[in-house]
Amino acid sequence: MCGIAGIFHTEGLKPVDPDRVRRMCDAIAHRGPDGEGVWTAPGVGLGHRRLSIIDLAGSPQPMASAEGDVMIVFNGEIYNFKDLRRELQALGAQFRTDGDTEVILQAWRHWGIDCLPRLNGMFAFALYDLRQRTLLMVRDRLGVKPLFTARLPDGSVIFGSELKALLAHPSLRREVDPLAVEDYLAWGYVPDHRSILKGVEKLAAGHYQLLRHDAPPAAPVQWWDVSFADRARGNADDLGAHLLHHMREGVTSRMMADVPLGAFLSGGVDSSSVVALMAEASSNPVKTCSIGFDVSALDETAYADRIAEQFGTQHWKRTVSSDDFMLVDKLVGMFDEPFADASALPTFRVCELARQHVTVALSGDGADEAFAGYRRQTFQHREDQARSMLPAALRGPLFGTLGRIWPKADWAPRPLRAKTTLLSLAGAGEEGYARALAATSPELREALYSQDFKRLRGDYRAEQPLVDLMRNAPARSGLDRAQYADLKFYMPGDILTKVDRTSMAVSLEAREPLLDHRLVEFGARLPERMRVRGSTGKWIVKQTMRRYLPEDVLFRPKMGFVTPIAQWLRGPLAGAARGLAVDGVLARTGWFDAARIDAMAQAHIAGRADHSRLLWQLLMLGKSLDLLA
Missing domain, CATH: 3.60.20.10 (Aminohydrolase, N-terminal nucleophile (Ntn) domain)
Incomplete structure (x- = not known):
């Protein structure tokens, strides 16, 4: 690298x-x-x-x-x-x-x-x-x-x-x-x-x-694109055998190195699958690294420990403290552009740990995009089925009106966020998926911007490129289009940017075997029932890996790296949250409604609401603008 x-x-x-x-x-x-x-x-x-x-x-x-x-x-x-x-x-x-x-x-x-x-x-x-x-x-x-x-x-x-x-x-x-x-x-x-x-x-x-x-x-x-326009034929056993072949090729091809090599191990399906296939292909113990949290509700190391023991890996782990907010300025320097995915902090920490032992680390990134592993993709699949039952002329007025009057509940799991679901059902599938993927809604952004910024922005809306991408996708269904958007828009912009910058910051090469293009192309041809069944995404991957991994690893709810930014913004970063609207480079731009941001910061600090995601975004934006000035 x-x-x-x-x-x-x-x-x-x-x-x-x-x-x-x-x-x-x-x-x-x-x-x-x-x-x-x-x-x-x-x-x-x-x-x-x-x-x-x-x-x-x-x-x-x-x-x-x-x-x-x-x-x-x-x-x-x-x-x-x-x-x-x-x-x-x-x-x-x-x-x-x-x-x-x-x-x-x-x-x-x-x-x-x-x-x-x-x-x-x-x-x-x-x-x-x-x-x-x-x-x-x-x-x-x-x-x-x-x-x-x-x-x-x-x-x-x-x-x-x-x-x-x-x-x-x-x-x-x-x-x-x-x-x-x-x-x-x-x-x-x-x-x-x-x-x-x-x-x-x-x-x-x-x-x-x-x-x-x-x-x-x-x-x-x-020079390359992935197509969801065709469907592979075969039963689950046949397609599962092809899938396993492609996964093995993706993993073994990326084990080539003249320097020490290992893997990130979170204890989830994807990283555990990579470690299992590495162990199968290697005559020596696989080197694995995990990050835990000192907040038990966020900690997954028990699952990583089980996989490490099952496959006899040489395993290292480190606990990330809840006061790791001190990394914020270092992160800003890594990314140059503003980047608000808070999982970048633990990702950087696991890269730091890995670099102490290896020069190359394999990750499990890419399987969720390629095989429909995100909950938002399964929701999109269901919502598309609901949309097909009602004409747009009825859906728009009915669900749009209900969505506008429904109380906001961003703190709740998505199935309970009726406002988001109703507004999504009111529009086309592409517009609904843009809402599902967005960190802030168009209504919230409109309320945050000053009149001066609205003039600078003109009639451009961030959702439109994603909507256009989905509408022009080589795809058959709403699920296809959602996965296409994740592979072409979300993954390079967020996931791969995060892994590249945090790994390269410590001179570590990260490799993504589940993004082997032959595996991705195979996943795009799978029938929908092989990707999503009921509320289970990544269905065929989980069925195929049953021979390697325990059931509670395969079918437990997806967690991912979670960072306690809500607590930080009520504690050690509360001063920074209060200052967003009144001082610093962000306030001097004149782009935002200072009174509204101040009110949101005060409500969050007092515990009356959870505005942590937006406040974190604004904090990272301000620090990035300061760096670029």
């Missing part, structure tokens, strides 16, 4: 200052403490920071092809590189190293852009072809690895693995995009179709962009 950065001139072959590229790389040195390198030529500069995982001494970057006509900086892993290497050698390719980076170079030389579907892995890379004088920037299918880009006033394009690499360039403007603030308030993160700064973009998952010196930047091109 590594960090990359670079500069490319689209208006001529102006020289690139290598020190400028080096400073961009230095800003992301945590991603690659084992090596560094910069290469420049007229009109282009590439920089790299290396975390050595494979071919530890033999694959420095930037790397040139054996022929000297192609250069690359690469972040990630190609899990099938040995197979590709043999295929390329049969075509006459020459190799000087034993790693995967050189395989990409030769794959480009022999197959051009058609090499991308052949790569099985997680990656973001920039490849400069000296023959064609073009720069190719690529991001992996599902967006495991990030890539930020920006066009500067002088016509150059800069890029980097994190926003902080771009911020190291003195010509980058630091103007906050108000539409990104609307997005952030809606979702709790800035999704991949936008950046917190105007002019900065994120290359979308499964896309590439080709730049030339004598032309403005071409639009990114999608």
Whole structure:
């Protein structure tokens, strides 16, 4: 795992200052403490920071092809590189190293852009072809690895693995995009179709962009998508056998490393499944790491301990204290953009623990998105069935009116939040799912914004890109569209961003075997009954893993990392909550109704209401804006 950065001139072959590229790389040195390198030529500069995982001494970057006509900086892993290497050698390719980076170079030389579907892995890379004088920037299918880009006033394009690499360039403007603030308030993160700064973009998952010196930047091109349009045939046993095959391939392919390797173990279905399959494939005990909480209601370590004992793992665990709020400022520095998923704190702690023992850790991320493991997906499935029973002309007025007058109960489990359900049923399925996924409703945001901010935002609403994505999805049903939205919108923007930044902050490589694209494509073809039955999501995964895992691990309610932010905002962070509306960078923006925020903060601190999610979002937004100023 590594960090990359670079500069490319689209208006001529102006020289690139290598020190400028080096400073961009230095800003992301945590991603690659084992090596560094910069290469420049007229009109282009590439920089790299290396975390050595494979071919530890033999694959420095930037790397040139054996022929000297192609250069690359690469972040990630190609899990099938040995197979590709043999295929390329049969075509006459020459190799000087034993790693995967050189395989990409030769794959480009022999197959051009058609090499991308052949790569099985997680990656973001920039490849400069000296023959064609073009720069190719690529991001992996599902967006495991990030890539930020920006066009500067002088016509150059800069890029980097994190926003902080771009911020190291003195010509980058630091103007906050108000539409990104609307997005952030809606979702709790800035999704991949936008950046917190105007002019900065994120290359979308499964896309590439080709730049030339004598032309403005071409639009990114999608090279991969997942389709829910087809259905696999077979009974549960047959499909379960195929599923297990794909899961095993996903896990074993990601156990390739020349450094110590282990796994995160929460005690849930997904991480336990990964550990079970690792133990099956390994002759040595698997190394596992877990995080617990000193609040018993949030602690899952008993389940992780059981799995560790069952599979004989070498297990380490650490308890996170309820006063871990002291990490807040450190988190803000990791993410650059505002990021309000509070599970980032325990995720960072488990990465810290893992890095003490391994350099690579496998996670269970991705199965909920690929196989319908979230409760909101099962609710969406049921709500779609209800929508189909009543015409929209009746549903809208009936449920809309009831939803508007129903009292708000955000503290309750979703089945008891009738207001949310009624408003969801009143609209189309896509609009209902946007409500289910949102951190704050459009009504709450409208009440929070000042008139000045509403003018800046115009008629843009954060839900519309998600609604459009779902409506245009290659899908058959509402459940398909919900999963498509989670895979394409929520997962890269939230889950994968969280894991990438927290793991890279401690120079740990995290790998997601359940996001092997062959497994994801298989999941998308499954009949709905194999994904959801009754209130049980991820049904076929749980049935298939019964041979490995105990029933109470497979079928207990999903918990996930939970952080006691409500208590923090009534205790050690109460002062910060009170100050949101009256002092600091957030108050100075003039974007929000200060009196309303103050009233919400006071009500939360007094225990009259729970506004912790919104207050946390605003707190993280303010701290991020302070960092970007």
